[in-house]
Amino acid sequence: MNAVELESVVFHHDAARMRFDLAVAAGEWLAVIGPSGAGKSTLLDLLAGFLRPDSGTVRLEGRDVTRASPAERPVSMVFQDDNLFPHLTAERNVALGTSPTWRLPAEARAQARAALARVGLGGMAERLPGELSGGERQRVALARAFLRERPILLLDEPFAALGPALRAEMLDLVAQLRAGTASPPTIVMVTHHPGDAAGHADRVAFLEEGRVAIVGPPREVLSGADPRVAAYLGKDKG
Numbered sequence: 661m662n663a664v665e666l667e668s669v670v671f672h673h674d675a676a677r678m679r680f681d682l683a684v685a686a687g688e689w690l691a692v693i694g695p696s697g698a699g700k701s702t703l704l705d706l707l708a709g710f711l712r713p714d715s716g717t718v719r720l721e722g723r724d725v726t727r728a729s730p731a732e733r734p735v736s737m738v739f740q741d742d743n744l745f746p747h748l749t750a751e752r753n754v755a756l757g758t759s760p761t762w763r764l765p766a767e768a769r770a771q772a773r774a775a776l777a778r779v780g781l782g783g784m785a786e787r788l789p790g791e792l793s794g795g796e797r798q799r800v801a802l803a804r805a806f807l808r809e810r811p812i813l814l815l816d817e818p819f820a821a822l823g824p825a826l827r828a829e830m831l832d833l834v835a836q837l838r839a840g841t842a843s844p845p846t847i848v849m850v851t852h853h854p855g856d857a858a859g860h861a862d863r864v865a866f867l868e869e870g871r872v873a874i875v876g877p878p879r880e881v882l883s884g885a886d887p888r889v890a891a892y893l894g895k896d897k898g
């Protein structure tokens with residue numbers, strides 16, 4: 661079964677008209693790359709349910725979710741920023757993924773603390789997001805996303821604000837969290853860094869002008885054999 665399917669999904673933002681066809685197998689890690697304005701974030705928003713297509717079908721885990729709200733979809737998400745509630749501690753931010761209540765049950769607290777320990781933030785449960793570095797905040801967001809155990813994880817440039825070494829570390833962390841899960845989530849990850857895609861993704865989708873132009877193994881797609889990808893890579897994308 662494909663975990664993610666977009667079938668003839670048409671959407672337009674004013675003049676920008678997009679049409680997506682894409683299938684991602686269960687447990688696969690797909691990286692989505694392409695020039696600015698190609699439709700990468702729009703694709704993720706269609707999967708998350710923040711946008712509804714004009715026509716076509718979105719299926720997640722085999723279920724037609726084209727008209728389903730974000731809350732009804734089997735996804736968790738990590739964005740570039742604004743993932744955390746600034747007035748809640750790291751522990752509460754993580755626990756919100758599973759226990760959206762003010763009085764946290766002891767079990768939920770313990771789970772949140774264990775999830776924070778898994779991302780290397782064992783001693784920081786009581787900190788507010790403003791008291792954490794950018795990388796640490798994204799670790800909290802990852803801890804929450806993985807604790808939710810949703811089958812699909814959507815990553816929209818979650819580490820774009822970090823330097824190359826930290827980005828590599830964070831991608832390794834995602835891989836490690838994924839490997840430590842009983843059924844690894846399907847990942848759809850938008851990135852501006854083809855190198856990130858090469859390191860961890862099973863396949864790469866190259867988007868251009870609102871379409872999935874090419875999908876294939878990272879080595880093949882990123883080889884630049886296709887002139888459209890070569891032109892994109894030539895623009896000094898690290």
Ligand SMILES: Nc1ncnc2c1ncn2[C@@H]1O[C@H](COP(=O)(O)OP(=O)(O)OP(=O)(O)O)[C@@H](O)[C@H]1O
Nearest residue numbers: 673674675676694695696697698699700701702703
């Ligand atoms: N809210 C909006 N209103 C009008 N047009 C929009 C809106 N959001 C996006 N667009 C347009 O839709 C197209 C796709 O945008 P999208 O943000 O999906 O691209 P992207 O590949 O994620 O770009 P980037 O790499 O710059 O983040 C672009 O032409 C963009 O200008």
